[in-house]
Amino acid sequence: MKGQDIKVVFCGVGEAFDQDYPNTSILAIFLDKRIPVRILLDCGFTAAPSFWKMYSDPLELDGVWISHLHGDHFFGLPQLLIRLSEHGRQKDLHICGVKGIKEAVTWAMELAYPGKMTRLSFGIVFSEADSRQPFEICGIRARAVEIDHPQACLGVRFDFRGKSLFYTGDGRVPESARKVVHDCDLGIFETFSLDSSKHGHSNVEEAGAFAAAAGIRHVAAVHMQRAERKSNGQLVQARLQKKGVRGVLPEPGHVIVI
Ligand SMILES: [Zn+2]
Numbered sequence: 001m002k003g004q005d006i007k008v009v010f011c012g013v014g015e016a017f018d019q020d021y022p023n024t025s026i027l028a029i030f031l032d033k034r035i036p037v038r039i040l041l042d043c044g045f046t047a048a049p050s051f052w053k054m055y056s057d058p059l060e061l062d063g064v065w066i067s068h069l070h071g072d073h074f075f076g077l078p079q080l081l082i083r084l085s086e087h088g089r090q091k092d093l094h095i096c097g098v099k100g101i102k103e104a105v106t107w108a109m110e111l112a113y114p115g116k117m118t119r120l121s122f123g124i125v126f127s128e129a130d131s132r133q134p135f136e137i138c139g140i141r142a143r144a145v146e147i148d149h150p151q152a153c154l155g156v157r158f159d160f161r162g163k164s165l166f167y168t169g170d171g172r173v174p175e176s177a178r179k180v181v182h183d184c185d186l187g188i189f190e191t192f193s194l195d196s197s198k199h200g201h202s203n204v205e206e207a208g209a210f211a212a213a214a215g216i217r218h219v220a221a222v223h224m225q226r227a228e229r230k231s232n233g234q235l236v237q238a239r240l241q242k243k244g245v246r247g248v249l250p251e252p253g254h255v256i257v258i
Contacts, residue, residue, distance in 0.1 A: 005031055005163045006258050008186065010220070010250040011040075011050040015192065016072035018226040022050035022252060023072040026167065026188060026222075030140055030160045037138045039063040040080075041156070041167050041188075044072035048079040054253060059089050063138040066097030067169025068153035069104045077105055078112035085120040092123040096137045098154050102126035129154055145177035150200040157181050163258050166216065170223065172202045178214045185258040187216040190223040194232040194239060198225075204236050208243035219247045220256065 007029040014021025023044030030037040038061050040051060052058055061084070066074045077095075084093070095105060105126070109117040129135055129144040131154060136142060140158050147153040149171030157180060158165045166184040173181070173189070181187070189211070192201035204221055211219045221236050233249050240247025248254070 005161045006158070006165055006186075007031060008165065008188075008220075008256045008258070009054055010222070010252060010254040010256075011054045012044070012047045012252055013222045013224075013250050013254075014046070015223050015225055016044070016070070018229075020226070021229070022046045023076065024190070024223045025051060025076070027051065027055060028158065028165060028167075030158070036060075037062050037140055039065055039137055039140065039158075041065045042067055042073040042169065043076040043080055044070075045075045046072075048076040048083070050252060051080065052083070058084065059087055061093065062091075063094035063096060065137060065156055065167075066095065066101055066105075067147075067155065067167070068098055068149060068151045069100065070151050070170065073169065074104065075108060078109050078116075081109065081120060081124070082113060082116060085116075085122065089122045092125050094125045094127070094138050096127045096129055096135075098152050099128050101128055129156070143180050145180050146174070147171040147177075148174055148200065155181070157184060165258065168202070168207075171200055172206060173210050175210075178210070181214055181216065183215040184217075186218045186220065186256060187211050187214075188220045188222055191221040191236070192223060192225050193228045194235055204239050204247075205243075208240045208245050208247070211240075211245045212243045217246060218256070218258070219245050220254075221247060221249050224249070 012022030025047035189207035
């Protein structure tokens, strides 16, 4: 299966309040010979319905990575968890993310559907990622890097059978992260705009420059501000190409296999 070891499905690619594009949420499927491992990267307000549409058997989901505790990255979890329970899911779900992840998800569940958290048909295994050391999510090797964003945010690198995937979550990737994410096959970058600066966000120019310097060969630009996507979305690929990086501005349902 060389060349096809990680399948990436873009369930949502939008920013927080986009009426057309569901919140950025990506299903990473690690194609093991026996049983694939499926990890959903972020699950915001509008992401869960998109995940169900894009993936025929959501009960197979093994884990969820939450990059940070903004609503457009984790407020979809009550929907996701309760629907999985409605389907009678039995196996544990691993939820991994920033410090405070267990308390935040428990609180969100309690606000959305009081009392439901303790009555789910399956267990949840929470873990907090530590950027100082490697860790595993559902048996997949991972490293976290701190991202420059108003809310504490972790980017994540996965390594699997010689292939590597990097997802930034929201914000600008600091130069200090370059060593950890160096040489990834695919980088999924938050790019709020083409080239203008907005506090706590990245843009296509910066993401392209970082990727080129870090040897990341392929960039998917997500989370673009809704008006910016309409006016400048068609320029993204060429801008990334100018930096020497292969790029794409994916639509929901887009698939990349690395
Ligand atoms: Zn955010």
